[in-house]
Amino acid sequence: MKSLLLGLLLASALAQDPSLGDPSLDALGPPGPPPQTELQLDEQTERISKGLRCPVCQGMSIADSPSQTAVTWKNAVRDMVSKGYSRAQVEQFFITRHSEWVLLQPPAHGLNWLLWLSPALVLGGGLTLAAAYASRWRREPDSALPSERGDVPKDPYEAALLAELEES
């Protein structure tokens, strides 16, 4: 009964708002069933809003920003959710206007894979290099003098010292 009342209230609110019947929402495809309770509506709105970038803030979601623009966008999200649009549809609505920039978490496709994979690549590359160096150090214990390895020409004093040592 409660959900029926909520549904009626939502339907009446939508009927009173002349700006909600825009055909651009039709491009998102048919909406699904709307949330059954106010709590579900709030939770879904919050979840979607957390992923949408506030256009007048720095790295903040519209859920976290108190700016008027963020509040307006969040109200629009709530409105779409109340009509049964899914998270993907709501995000698509904003992407068609502002590109994927509007998503705080870039979707994993195309060049975005670089963003997702680069930390793992850098970490993997670093570990591989470290392992390569470690194994080389184990193979080549550095006990010899540089001159013995041939890295530098033998110093005359060193040569004299080595000769004396050999004689004794």
Add this chain to the structure above:
Amino acid sequence: MSGAPAKRSGPNLWILVAGVVLIAPMLLLFNASFGNDPRAVPFLMEGQPAPEFSLQTLDGDTITLKSLRGKPAIINFWSTWCGPCKQEHPVLLRAPQRYPGVTFLGVVYQDEPNKVRSYLRAVGGSYQHLIDPNGHTAVLYGVAGVPETYFIDANGVIIYKQIGPVDDRMLQQLVTQMLGVQ
């Protein structure tokens, strides 16, 4: 004691290649982003049909986008609390007289109708201003702040969005373009 000098390992080519492979894509990404204004909000609706709206004027009349078809329109989203909006107001105030072939409309963004009426009484108004009570029309149009001005051709297609105040020269260029399309 020491035979032939041990062969010293030269620059490690594979480390160099690995470094380049790892760093090059990131440098490319950085390069693509250099020069971009980090605060700019991308807008993808240029060249697309302007979203339909049905809003009331300050006098209570209803105006729809459909009713504007057949004539280019310039729609300015603004508010009385916005400094740059006040800066561009004189330009827009004289524009309808200079360009009678274009419909000028203001859409009030997050503001109170009474404040807007008082403001227009004080500084003058030469075209209709619409009230967008919950900001839905602004969201539909991809407004990310004010002032923003949409140039819509006679077919209802957005040909340009100006972010920030408009000036006389810009208006002249875009009106000429829009009248050409018509």
